[in-house]
Amino acid sequence: MDDFQEVVMKGKHVFRVVFGVCLATGLTACGIGGMWMNGNPNATSHLVPPGHDWSKPDAGASARDTDWQACGGQRSGNISPDRQGATGKETADLSRDKLYAAQRCMLGKGYRYTGTCEGDIPSRYPACQSSSR
Known part of the structure; x- marks a missing residue:
């Protein structure tokens, strides 16, 4: 009976270790704390504020930002x-x-307008409907 109890105790220990490793892997790989819980951080890294999608031959970034704010935008370009x-x-x-205004x-x-007009929503932008595009 001693050998049997020893085997059972070793089995419980092995189970606990395997369970702990699986739990830790699951929580850090794609569960709590994993990057996919908060979305892919690279998915929005290429996005530019809508106020920065404009160019004018005689206007630099500073003038563009000032004009964007005068048109109702924020200083950040949003x-x-x-x-x-x-x-x-x-x-x-x-x-x-x-945005349309x-x-x-x-x-x-x-x-x-130098931004994209591809897609269902951007294709409706007044800037995309403009003939000066």
Whole structure:
């Protein structure tokens, strides 16, 4: 009976070790703490703020940024809707409307859109509908 108990105890120890290794691997590889829990960090590394997608022969980055802000954009080059009390859909609509207004404004100031027009959403941008593209 002593040999049997020794084998059972070794089996429990081996099980605990294997279970611990599997648990630790699962939690760090693609579970809690793994990079895929927060999304692929490389997926958005190439994104440029919409205010930086404009060029004009006689205007540098500083002038472009100033004009972008005058058109309703933020200093960072992004767009931020006034979403005070707005629902998710209303926030998205406000953001789209503000982006479209800023694009029309930049076109009116003589800028050329250098961003992409590929895809269902970008193809609808006023900047992509412009003949100066």
